[in-house]
Amino acid sequence: MKIIPKESKIKSIKGGICAVEGVKAAGIKKGKHGLALITGGGSAACVCTKNQFKSASLLVTKKHLKADKVCNAVIVNSGCANAFTGDDGIHNAKEVCKLVANHLNIPDETVLIASTGVIGTKLDMKIILREFNQIKEKLNSSPEASRAVAEAIMTTDTYPKEVAVEIKGLDSFRIGGVAKGAGMIAPDMATMLAFIYTDAIFDHKTLQSALKEAVDRSFNMVVVDGDMSTNDMVLLVSTEKKSGIESEEFQKGLNYVCENLAKMIASDGEGATKLIEVVIKGAATKKDANKAVKAILKSPLVKTAIFGADPNWGRIACAIGYSGAKVREDHLRIELSAAGSKVCILNKGSAIDASELAAKILQEKKVMIIADLGSGGEEAKGWGCDLSYEYVRINAEYTS
C-alpha cells in the first residue's frame, strides 16, 4: 500500500522500524513458526487487549513493563499464541525473555514478549531456541531487517505491514512501525500486533497517552470479524535520540503511522477482497458516531453485499438503525464513493435510484461508505473489509 502523507510536514520514508535511529532487528519464518527480535529503545508504552483471558506472553510483558516502563528488546513468535497454557505458559514466556536478556546482557524486565497463533498449545521451546540461535547474530538496522520482522510475525496475513515517516520541523524526528493483523480483528483490538519505534524523547507517561489517543482512532476502529483476541498489543518505544520534540507534532505523526498500519490490517483482513472505509457524519455524540461506524463494519450482511458489489444500501441503513446511535429516518443520507466517483443512494430517508453507478463503485478495491445521521456535528471514521468465501475457507481450516 502506498502512503501519501496528508500533511506536508509528514514525509513517508523507507525502512519500517529500522528507519528509527537506534533500532536493530532480525526475523525468521519457517512454515507456521516465525521469530522476530527487535532491540534498542528506552521508555515504552503499551496498549493491549481487553479480553478477560490474556495470553501468558502478554501477562509477562505487562509485568515487565509495569516494573520500570522500559523496553530494551522485544521478542515475538508466530504460530503459537501461548494462551490458555497456565503456569507452563508463564514459565516459558519468562524463559524466552531470559534467553534474550542473557544474549544482550540486559535486565530480564526490559525484554518484552508477544505471541500470535493458535490458542491452547504451549510454546515449542526447541523451535524457539533454534530460531533464536539463527537470528541472534543477524541483528542490524537495514530496511531488510525491518521487513524480516514484519514477515516473521505474519500468521494469515498475506503481506508484511510496515510504515515509516519523517516529521520535519524545527527538530525533525522519525516514527516507524510494523504490524500484523488478519483475523480476530475487532474494535478494541484483536490478534493484532504492532511495534512502533520513534527517536523522539518522551517519558513513559507522555508516550502512553499519545499511544492511547492514536490507537483509539486507528486500530480500535478496525473491524475484520468482531472477535477480540487474547494476545493483542500495540507497543510504542522511544530510542531517545531526539530531544525537544513538540508533543502535538509527535501526536500527528503517531496518528498517521497508526492509521496507515490500521488500514493495512483492514485491507488484509482474512479473505478480504476490498478495503471498506466508513465515515459517519452528523452524529449527536462522538460515541454515537463510533457505534454507527462499528455496526456497519461488523455487519456480515453489509460485508457480503460489498463482496458481491451489491448496492444493497438497506443493510447499511439497517445496521445504523440497530447501532444504538441516535438517527432520524427522514434525515439519513448515505453515499458510496470510490476511485474519485461518488453517488448518493439514500437522501432524507428516501432511496435514490442509482444502483447502476453504485454497483460500479462497489467493483473498486477501496470503497467508502459515508453516512450522515442528521443528528448533530460529530464524526468518526473506521476501516474493515468484505466477507468472502476465502474468509470461511481460512477459518474452517485454520488448525486442521
Add this chain to the structure above:
Amino acid sequence: MKIIPKESKIKSIKGGICAVEGVKAAGIKKGKHGLALITGGGSAACVCTKNQFKSASLLVTKKHLKADKVCNAVIVNSGCANAFTGDDGIHNAKEVCKLVANHLNIPDETVLIASTGVIGTKLDMKIILREFNQIKEKLNSSPEASRAVAEAIMTTDTYPKEVAVEIKGLDSFRIGGVAKGAGMIAPDMATMLAFIYTDAIFDHKTLQSALKEAVDRSFNMVVVDGDMSTNDMVLLVSTEKKSGIESEEFQKGLNYVCENLAKMIASDGEGATKLIEVVIKGAATKKDANKAVKAILKSPLVKTAIFGADPNWGRIACAIGYSGAKVREDHLRIELSAAGSKVCILNKGSAIDASELAAKILQEKKVMIIADLGSGGEEAKGWGCDLSYEYVRINAEYTS
C-alpha cells in the same frame, strides 16, 4: 424437524396454526413474491424489532394493535420489506389492511400487516392485489392451509416452519405457530416473523407478558448473523374458545412452541449446515450467562470452525473472554456434545487432548457447546448455526 415433547402433557400435533379452532388461512408464493392471509382471533399481543428504523408495515401494525389490541386478520407479504419507503410505505400498508378489512367486513384496525424481503423498495400493489384475489376465497382450516402460509412467508428459508401442540390437562387447549427466519437473525430478533395462535382465552395483558417471557428465552436467544432487521415481529393471537386455562400451563406450552420455532430458524440460518446449541452454566448472573451464549453464537471464528468440524476450542474460550461475562480462566470448563457423545476439551482452564473425538462430534448436524464459567449458579441456552460458503453466496447475491 421432529418435535419430541419434553413434558408428557404437551403433545405435538399436526396442522400448524390451523390446528387451533377458529383459524383459517391461505397462502400463495410465486417466485420471490408471496402473500399469506390468516383470519380468526381476538385478543392479541406482539413483540417486535428494537431497530430504530421500523418498516412501514410494522408501524401500521403497531398503530392498529395499539388502538384496540385485537387481531381479526393478518396479511403477510414476502419479497419486499416495505422499509425505508416513507409516506408511500405507510399509505400502501394501510391500503392492504383496508383491502382485507373490506373483504372480511371487519374494522381496518383489527387487520395487521407484516412484510419481509428487500429493504428500500415499495410494495408492488398490483402484485399484492392479484395475489390477494387468488387467495381470498381459499381461506380454510386444513393443515395444508397452514403449510401454504408457512411457505408464502419464506424468503431465503429452505423449509417451511410450523409447530402445533395440544396441552392436555383439566381443560385442554392448543397453540400453533408458523415462522420464517434465515437471515438478519440476531438477539432481539431480526428478519424473523412468527404468527402464533391459541384457542385459550386470555386478555391482551396476559398474552403480552406470556409472549415477552417466551420470546426472551427462544427467539431472542437465536443468532444467525448478528444483524437485527427492521421488520421482525412475533404475534400471538387468541381465538378465544377455551376458558379457564391456567396461565402457568399456557406459559409452558407457549415456551415450547417458541423454542421449537426458534430452533428451526437457527438450523435453517442462511447457508447453515449445522445447528449449534450453546449452554452456559455456572454464570454469576443470568445476564452474564446470556452474554456468553450470544458471544459464542455470534463469533464468526467459532462459526467457521464448526463449519469445518475443527475443534478449535480456543475460539470458544476467547469469545467467552470478551463477552463481558465474569469468568475465571482456572475455572473454565468446555464440553462438546452431539448424538449422545460428549467430550470435555477444556477443564479448569487446561486443554485436554481429545481433538480426535471432538472433531468426530463436530461432524454431526446438531452440535452442543456446554461451557461452565465457574462463577455462580445461573444458566442460559441459545441457538445458532455455522458460517459456510453458502452464507456468503446467498448474501453476496441477494438483490442482484
